[in-house]
Amino acid sequence: MSLATLGLVALGLYLVALLIVAGVARRARRDESPADHFLAARDLGVLVLFLTLYATTYSGNSLLGYPGEAYRRGFSWIMATGFMMSIVVVFHWVAPRLRPIAIREQFVTPGDWIKHRFAGEDRRRSLEIAVAILMTIALGNFLLAQLMAMGHVAGQVTGGTIPYWAGVVGLAAVVLFYETLGGMRAVAWTDAAQGILMLVGLSALLGWLLSQAGGLGAVTSQILVERPEAARVPDAVETANWFSTIVLLGLASVVYPQAIQRVYAARSGRALRNAFVLMTFMPLATTLVVTLIGLAAIPRFQHLGAIEADTIMPRLLGAWAAAGPGEAFLAVLVLIGALAAIMSTADSVLLSLGSVISEDLLGRSRLDPATTRLGKRIAAGLIVAMVAIALLPRFTLWRLIELKMELLIQCVPAFLIALHWPRLRAGATFWGVVVGTVVAVAAVLIDVKRIAGFHVGVLSLVLNVAVAVLLSRAAPARGAQSKTDRSRW
Amino acid sequence: MPEPPGRVRRSLRRLSLGLIGLLYVVSIPWYRETGAEPAIVLGLPDWVAVALACYVGVAILNGVAWLTTEIDDAEPVPRENPPGGGAR
Numbered sequence: 001m002s003l004a005t006l007g008l009v010a011l012g013l014y015l016v017a018l019l020i021v022a023g024v025a026r027r028a029r030r031d032e033s034p035a036d037h038f039l040a041a042r043d044l045g046v047l048v049l050f051l052t053l054y055a056t057t058y059s060g061n062s063l064l065g066y067p068g069e070a071y072r073r074g075f076s077w078i079m080a081t082g083f084m085m086s087i088v089v090v091f092h093w094v095a096p097r098l099r100p101i102a103i104r105e106q107f108v109t110p111g112d113w114i115k116h117r118f119a120g121e122d123r124r125r126s127l128e129i130a131v132a133i134l135m136t137i138a139l140g141n142f143l144l145a146q147l148m149a150m151g152h153v154a155g156q157v158t159g160g161t162i163p164y165w166a167g168v169v170g171l172a173a174v175v176l177f178y179e180t181l182g183g184m185r186a187v188a189w190t191d192a193a194q195g196i197l198m199l200v201g202l203s204a205l206l207g208w209l210l211s212q213a214g215g216l217g218a219v220t221s222q223i224l225v226e227r228p229e230a231a232r233v234p235d236a237v238e239t240a241n242w243f244s245t246i247v248l249l250g251l252a253s254v255v256y257p258q259a260i261q262r263v264y265a266a267r268s269g270r271a272l273r274n275a276f277v278l279m280t281f282m283p284l285a286t287t288l289v290v291t292l293i294g295l296a297a298i299p300r301f302q303h304l305g306a307i308e309a310d311t312i313m314p315r316l317l318g319a320w321a322a323a324g325p326g327e328a329f330l331a332v333l334v335l336i337g338a339l340a341a342i343m344s345t346a347d348s349v350l351l352s353l354g355s356v357i358s359e360d361l362l363g364r365s366r367l368d369p370a371t372t373r374l375g376k377r378i379a380a381g382l383i384v385a386m387v388a389i390a391l392l393p394r395f396t397l398w399r400l401i402e403l404k405m406e407l408l409i410q411c412v413p414a415f416l417i418a419l420h421w422p423r424l425r426a427g428a429t430f431w432g433v434v435v436g437t438v439v440a441v442a443a444v445l446i447d448v449k450r451i452a453g454f455h456v457g458v459l460s461l462v463l464n465v466a467v468a469v470l471l472s473r474a475a476p477a478r479g480a481q482s483k484t485d486r487s488r489w
Numbered sequence: 490m491p492e493p494p495g496r497v498r499r500s501l502r503r504l505s506l507g508l509i510g511l512l513y514v515v516s517i518p519w520y521r522e523t524g525a526e527p528a529i530v531l532g533l534p535d536w537v538a539v540a541l542a543c544y545v546g547v548a549i550l551n552g553v554a555w556l557t558t559e560i561d562d563a564e565p566v567p568r569e570n571p572p573g574g575g576a577r
Contacts, residue, residue: 075537081544082516089509089551092558100561216532231534233521242517269560280551283544 004159010332011157014340018178021189025182042103044265048192050275052348053262055191057087057253057279058198058286059142059345063338064149066287067316068309070294071301074223074230077291079242084283086250088276090416094254095263095272097419102264110135110260110415111360117418118426125363127430131411132360134437135257138408139353140386145404146346147172147383147390153342156314157335168390171343176383179347180376184265187351191344201337202289204330208320209296216292222299230298240453248402248455251416252409257352260415313338354379403444406457410436413468421472428471436464498557505554509547516543 044052062084070077098113105116111128118124147168154167162170178186213219224231234242253259266272290313297312300319304312314335321331354375358364364371410433418424443449443456451459518536527534533541 075534078537078540078544079517082513082540082547085544085547085551086513088555089506089547092506092554096558096560103562217529220529220532220534228526229524231527233518233523233525233527233534233536235523236519239517239519243519246513269562273555273558273560277552277555280555281548284548288541288544 004161006328006332007157007159007335008161010336011154011162011339014336015174017193018174018190018343021193022178022182022186025178025186025189028185029183042265043267044188044262044271045267046271046274046278048188049262049266049271050278051192051195052188052344053259053275053279054282054286055195055198055341055344056258056262056348057084058195058282058341059146059149062286062290063198063202063341064152064310064313065145066290067294067297067312070291071297071304071309071312072306073238074227074298075295076234076238076242077294078288079245080291081283081287082242083246083249084287085280086246087253088280090250090254091276093416094260094419095276096269098260098415099263099266099269099272107264108261109355109359110255110257110411111356113260113418114360114414114426118429121426123427123430127414127426127433128360130430130433130437131414132356134407134411134433135255135356136353136361138404139257139349139356140382141404141407143346143349143353143382143386144390146342146349147386149342150339150346151390152311152314153335153339156317157332157339165391168387171339172346172383172387175343175347175350176380179350179379183372184261184351187344187347188265190340190347193340195341195344197333197337198341199285199337201330201334202286202293205316205320205334206289206293206296208323208327208330209293209316213296213299219292219296219299223295226299226302230295237453241450241455242453244450244454244458248405248409248458251412251461252405252457255408255411255415257356258348261352261355350379350383353382357382402449402455402457406440406444406455406460407437409457409461410440410464412461413465417465417468423472423475423477424468425472425475428468428475431471432464432466432468435467436460439463498559502554502557505550505557509550509554512543512546512550516540516547 066077066080069080101107101116102113105112107113107116111132114124114128114131118127150171151164151168154162154171155164178190182189210216210219213222220231263272266275293316294312297316301312301315317331317335320334321328357378358371358375362374364374413424413432414429418429437460440457440460443460448456450456516539518540521536527536529535530538
């Protein structure tokens, strides 16, 4: 059996399995409420919660974008292991405080927190809309990156039988189908299976690559000969960028709507805590592995262009498959695992987008079943729009991540500071978000990505926080109410 | 008199989070000479091996910090369903 045939059969079996899971999840639903569809009735246990967090966090960007970036930047991309870990660190300042309030008040979307925290204040609705717009743009961008990755991998897994455009369109339709049918339950269950496939597949690929190269030391020695600047101590700009990226990813990732919604969806606080304990080790098992895979590609493929570097993973898998029938089978499994990871992120993003737009942006009730139906229709419309854009890729996958994070990070004060500082006011937070976003967007428009290695989004956040804090301090105190704010939350 | 377990847990959590911050600072090679030829340690350039060791430390300490974190489960506030009803 040829690689293309093997790939087609494996892909077909995988897609059938997804549809079966969606059907089972549909039957397991308890009602038509948004909480059931978008949060699986808040009943995710430790293992499923951990695997869905894992599969959602480690996406097509991790599997295709990160090896590409390691190839482009060299050993300094070890920073990726650090910044992925920083996400689970920053959650210490979000989950323990947000979770009890979310359960008590039955939150479904991130905007529910803003409604509750700033209830009765001027500009509360403006802030809610501003945050929802930023989240929608960021998630739309994220969805786009997943669709592009789906197209690349579908072509590879079937040896080119399925072209890029057909992979994007066909797989987007499958994701939309099972997400609409089974909601968060289908997403979480498929995420669990997809997470396991990804973990096993990546480790096997790295093992093969290192055994081929003669070990990690041999790879490093080859890099020192062929591209020594990739292994030397980075300069001040790169180290500043290292710090900036840890801050950018650590802060922005905790305001991902799909991450916040998993905090709401956990069966218990204990289940959530234990899922985070497991999650903290996953950068070592995943990000480090894909970084080493990208580094091992430096001696193998020389002089790849910026966009071409994002195809390193499929190229390596192609080489692995050519080594023999056993290797071909394993390579197909890894490709299916990669596709699974990408689809699992796309489905989570799509689910969150539907809820954020229908509730936070359009102001529909979180208790009304009509909101669920509206969310599904919005998801369908969005995926059609994103498929159209994905058919003409213009950015590297890593640049898409940076753009998304630079906008998303502007939502941080509305969550992180609002959870810990009772004096923060809705109007002040709104103007902070506006200033931070305008500066970040202006920088993108004039093509300024970083200043002295620091992301423009991180520098804009500093302005954003300064505006929010100064205006809140200048605002008149709310008398007796401010003293009871903490207990009210 | 021994400290109550809650206080020990909170102290351990704060200590772990403080050490995590320190490890992040050490992981970035800002204190090394730019462009220096690296020694190979465990198959990696030495500055990369240091960063990786720091991240292993962060993972362990963060695991400890989460194990010593309590996340309360509040009871939901009962709410009326809107007309058209939520539950089937």
